[in-house]
Amino acid sequence: MNQHTSFLRKKPKLDIFANPNAELVFWCIFAVGLMMVPVFGSAYFLYMACLVCINLVATVGLNITVGYAGLLSIGHSAFLGVGAYASALAFLHMGTPLALNIVIGAVSAFSVGLVFGLPALRIKGVHLAIATLAAQYSLYFIFQQWTSVTGGDRGLSLPKTDILGMGDTGFYYVVAFVALITSIAARNLFRTRIGRSFIAVREKDYAAQVLGINVVGVKLMAFGIGAAYAGIAGALLAAFLRIVNPDQFTLTSSVFFLAAVVVGGRGSILGAMLGAVFMTLMPEILREGISFAMGPEADMASVLSPLREIIFGALIVGFLIFEPRGLVGIVRRIMGHREVVDAGTGH
Amino acid sequence: MNLFLEFSLVGIASGGIYVLSALSFVIVYKATNIFNFATGEMMMFGTYFFYVFDTQLGFGWIVGLAAGLTSAAILAMIIERVLLRPLLGRPHLVLIMVTFGVGSILRGLAGMIWGPTVRQLPEILPRTPIFIGDILLPGKLAWGFVIAGVIAALFMAYYKYSRAGIAIRATATDQITAESLGINIRGVFLLAWALAGVLAAASGIITASVNGVTPQLGLVALNVLAVVMLAGMNSVGGVILAGLFIGWIETVVGAYFGAAWQSFVPYLIVLLVMIVKPSGLFGEEKVERI
Amino acid sequence: MIQQLENLLQVSDINVSFGGLKALSNVNLSVPSNRVTAVIGPNGAGKTTLFNVISGFYSADSGSIQYEKMDLLTMPAHSRSKIGISRTFQNIALFPGMSVLENIKLGAHAQLKTNVFSAAIYLGSAAREERAISERIYDRLLNLLELEDYADRSISGLPYGIQKRIELARALAGEPKLLMLDEPFAGMNTAEKANMANHMRQIIERTNITVLLIDHDMESIMSIADSISVLNFGSLIASGTPSEIQKNPAVIDAYLGEE
Numbered sequence: 001m002n003q004h005t006s007f008l009r010k011k012p013k014l015d016i017f018a019n020p021n022a023e024l025v026f027w028c029i030f031a032v033g034l035m036m037v038p039v040f041g042s043a044y045f046l047y048m049a050c051l052v053c054i055n056l057v058a059t060v061g062l063n064i065t066v067g068y069a070g071l072l073s074i075g076h077s078a079f080l081g082v083g084a085y086a087s088a089l090a091f092l093h094m095g096t097p098l099a100l101n102i103v104i105g106a107v108s109a110f111s112v113g114l115v116f117g118l119p120a121l122r123i124k125g126v127h128l129a130i131a132t133l134a135a136q137y138s139l140y141f142i143f144q145q146w147t148s149v150t151g152g153d154r155g156l157s158l159p160k161t162d163i164l165g166m167g168d169t170g171f172y173y174v175v176a177f178v179a180l181i182t183s184i185a186a187r188n189l190f191r192t193r194i195g196r197s198f199i200a201v202r203e204k205d206y207a208a209q210v211l212g213i214n215v216v217g218v219k220l221m222a223f224g225i226g227a228a229y230a231g232i233a234g235a236l237l238a239a240f241l242r243i244v245n246p247d248q249f250t251l252t253s254s255v256f257f258l259a260a261v262v263v264g265g266r267g268s269i270l271g272a273m274l275g276a277v278f279m280t281l282m283p284e285i286l287r288e289g290i291s292f293a294m295g296p297e298a299d300m301a302s303v304l305s306p307l308r309e310i311i312f313g314a315l316i317v318g319f320l321i322f323e324p325r326g327l328v329g330i331v332r333r334i335m336g337h338r339e340v341v342d343a344g345t346g347h
Numbered sequence: 348m349n350l351f352l353e354f355s356l357v358g359i360a361s362g363g364i365y366v367l368s369a370l371s372f373v374i375v376y377k378a379t380n381i382f383n384f385a386t387g388e389m390m391m392f393g394t395y396f397f398y399v400f401d402t403q404l405g406f407g408w409i410v411g412l413a414a415g416l417t418s419a420a421i422l423a424m425i426i427e428r429v430l431l432r433p434l435l436g437r438p439h440l441v442l443i444m445v446t447f448g449v450g451s452i453l454r455g456l457a458g459m460i461w462g463p464t465v466r467q468l469p470e471i472l473p474r475t476p477i478f479i480g481d482i483l484l485p486g487k488l489a490w491g492f493v494i495a496g497v498i499a500a501l502f503m504a505y506y507k508y509s510r511a512g513i514a515i516r517a518t519a520t521d522q523i524t525a526e527s528l529g530i531n532i533r534g535v536f537l538l539a540w541a542l543a544g545v546l547a548a549a550s551g552i553i554t555a556s557v558n559g560v561t562p563q564l565g566l567v568a569l570n571v572l573a574v575v576m577l578a579g580m581n582s583v584g585g586v587i588l589a590g591l592f593i594g595w596i597e598t599v600v601g602a603y604f605g606a607a608w609q610s611f612v613p614y615l616i617v618l619l620v621m622i623v624k625p626s627g628l629f630g631e632e633k634v635e636r637i
Numbered sequence: 638m639i640q641q642l643e644n645l646l647q648v649s650d651i652n653v654s655f656g657g658l659k660a661l662s663n664v665n666l667s668v669p670s671n672r673v674t675a676v677i678g679p680n681g682a683g684k685t686t687l688f689n690v691i692s693g694f695y696s697a698d699s700g701s702i703q704y705e706k707m708d709l710l711t712m713p714a715h716s717r718s719k720i721g722i723s724r725t726f727q728n729i730a731l732f733p734g735m736s737v738l739e740n741i742k743l744g745a746h747a748q749l750k751t752n753v754f755s756a757a758i759y760l761g762s763a764a765r766e767e768r769a770i771s772e773r774i775y776d777r778l779l780n781l782l783e784l785e786d787y788a789d790r791s792i793s794g795l796p797y798g799i800q801k802r803i804e805l806a807r808a809l810a811g812e813p814k815l816l817m818l819d820e821p822f823a824g825m826n827t828a829e830k831a832n833m834a835n836h837m838r839q840i841i842e843r844t845n846i847t848v849l850l851i852d853h854d855m856e857s858i859m860s861i862a863d864s865i866s867v868l869n870f871g872s873l874i875a876s877g878t879p880s881e882i883q884k885n886p887a888v889i890d891a892y893l894g895e896e
Contacts, residue, residue, distance in 0.1 A: 189757055192756040194752070194756040196746065200735075207731075209694075209714045210692055212716070212717075214716075
């Protein structure tokens with residue numbers, strides 16, 4: 001009669017891990033891996049690691065909205081923009097510290113997200129997609145036109161943030177720490193009633209309602225969390241690149257994040273992580289490939305930017321048709337893993 | 348007052364192209380229930396097709412139009428048959444994401460093939476301004492409006508009276524019943540997309556005949572979305588009024604408040620419609636609230 | 638009057654129509670506490686409509702529903718779970734994106750307290766709450782409904798009868814006062830029906846739950862219901878004990894008319 005302990009072994013799993021210990025090991029390896037980057041990496045490697053971590057935060061956020069809650073947001077980069085501008089302005093005008101800037105980024109993107117999301121989320125259907133597309137265009141427009149505040153096309157320039165006198169490495173540790181914390185926090189949501197309510201709303205909203213879930217409230221929360229994650233990523237991006245301008249937050253970069261979610265695997269935190277890594281590295285490999293194929297003289301910008309649009313779009317379409325579970329699905333198959341849960345891809 | 352009338356006429360005239368692209372959007376939504384986020388890009392690509400046949404290959408505008416519109420129809424059918432058909436039965440979210448991805452691919456392809464420079468289309472439409480009383484209308488705009496009107500009327504007639512149009516309407520009303528009556532649903536989907544391709548291309552060509560074409564032409568899609576939202580996503584008749592209205596209000600706002608405000612008009616309308624009447628002015632009350 | 642039972646739910650003069658079509662007209666129904674009340678009737682009689690009004694999916698044109706002295710019709714649908722109303726669905730509304738255990742846990746959603754911040758941290762209260770609810774489900778429900786082996790399985794692919802039991806477990810996870818079962822026997826073979834009825838009897842014996850159920854299956858209903866109401870064409874045509882209903886000519890007529 002040992003039934004009391006039996007449930008302890010049966011915790012929900014992170015996608016592919018058969019038991020919770022494996023998951024713990026995964027997080028430890030991930031954390032140690034993040035810590036080791038500056039030890040072994042070159043300056044370029046460190047730069048890429050920062051970029052991966054920032055994109056990871058934004059992608060995990062978008063996956064909560066799109067993958068878990070089933071709400072299509074196609075203006076994610078605009079919310080990164082809100083976070084970036086808000087934190088940059090706070091820093092420039094009030095000299096706020098980085099930690100506070102991150103919070104400011106999250107809160108401002110969350111609030112702006114709700115302004116755009118609120119009317120759409122009361123209604124079923126594609127309205128959120130339309131509203132977020134509208135957010136994409138109009139926020140870009142504000143970034144560009146409100147010159148007295150945003151600096152127009154030239155944007156805002158920020159001084160270097162030095163963390164504990166460790167220079168770039170110190171900054172990397174901040175970014176890596178935030179990426180780790182936000183991923184674990186997202187993962188934790190799905191151990192509890194909060195995460196369950198997101199999936200329930202995605203799959204059968206009427207049943208969710210009967211179970212006591214406030215469907216509109218949950219949608220707002222899922223969308224708001226996604227926007228807040230984007231805001232955090234935006235604040236990090238501003239401090240990292242030390243420049244904020246409208247062209248960082250175009251429709252193409254929203255397509256980039258949606259592609260990262262789809263490629264990695266919808267409804268999976270591990271998927272969002274894989275997707276962010278894949279999507280961040282892909283353009284770099286592409287760049288190398290082009291300069292190899294066309295010689296160093298090639299007019300990189302004119303080829304690369306349309307090519308990125310083609311590839312991001314093709315990845316979305318291709319994965320949705322051929323591998324709807326994304327990279328996580330592939331990893332799972334390689335590991336010969338039995339399907340535990342139909343992780344949101346019947347979707 | 349005269350000035351206001353002039354702005355109004357210019358606005359309504361420029362609304363003509365919104366009507367065409369909104370019809371392209373609505374026909375797909377009605378027949379297949381897919382919200383096509385690639386409408387703007389289909390518009391842009393259709394215009395480039397025309398440009399290729401007319402200017403780059405030098406066939407002249409008559410052959411260019413025929414070949415351009417045909418290519419646009421074929422492209423639309425390929426999108427339906429190759430990319431969307433395999434996903435039938437999957438959740439809507441997936442299908443919509445695919446159209447969004449397709450839009451990105453088409454934008455990229457256009458940038459790759461034709462570059463970011465403005466390509467001018469041949470001068471088909473007369474430049475001579477048209478006077479209505481003492482109000483002056485730019486010739487291209489006025490003729491563009493007339494042509495858009497003719498195409499819209501032809502489409503409406505086809506949609507109302509032809510066998511194919513009736514099949515589309517039957518499918519829109521009730522897919523299962525339509526199928527049991529022997530209507531070839533898959534054929535209807537294909538046809539709806541082909542029509543959407545032609546309408547989008549026509550609207551793109553008319554737009555571009557004034558300002559030329561760039562890969563960014565498809566960005567008018569947001570204005571078109573405003574039209575569709577205002578009319579109601581499934582209202583074929585409603586988009587005509589809504590299209591003209593959006594054209595009018597944009598121009599008037601632009602004239603009196605400056606171009607900066609003009610860009611916010613579509614968004615404000617989208618927002619307002621969602622808050623006040625999510626099914627649009629003429630749409631069926633299909634909208635479910637929770 | 639013989640014996641005045643206290644009613645947990647009192648449906649009074651409910652009218653519902655869809656575009657001019659009357660779905661329910663002047664329906665009155667008393668659901669006494671700690672009893673099993675069944676609503677039967679031919680297809681399209683309005684049984685599910687009645688459930689959907691009680692759940693809050695449809696709004697009534699007129700009439701009232703009292704639940705524990707509360708006016709149910711003024712409460713939003715999602716707040717009815719918190720006051721102890723739960724239900725199952727005719728076509729099984731489980732979530733294939735979650736495991737069996739997670740599905741059942743959702744039944745207790747309204748009773749759990751974790752908010753988004755404590756969930757994100759998942760130390761202390763949130764983790765404790767999850768452990769407690771898992772334990773409670775293992776102890777009280779999985780055993781009772783013979784679902785222990787399925788806790789970590791995916792919903793899709795499980796046999797119909799098991800899915801029906803999972804949905805029942807989910808409806809019970811929040812420890813409701815009123816359990817509404819929408820055709821619990823639909824689509825089952827004789828053995829499965831007997832098994833389901835057996836499980837339901839055990840639940841009723843062990844808890845002091847009030848059950849409101851609808852179904853066609855007279856035999857199963859007769860075996861568990863304390864009282865039966867009969868709906869036909871949106872109107873209540875009879876109510877009484879199972880044996881009274883069996884003899885009621887109007888009921889026999891309605892049922893024979895259907896064949």
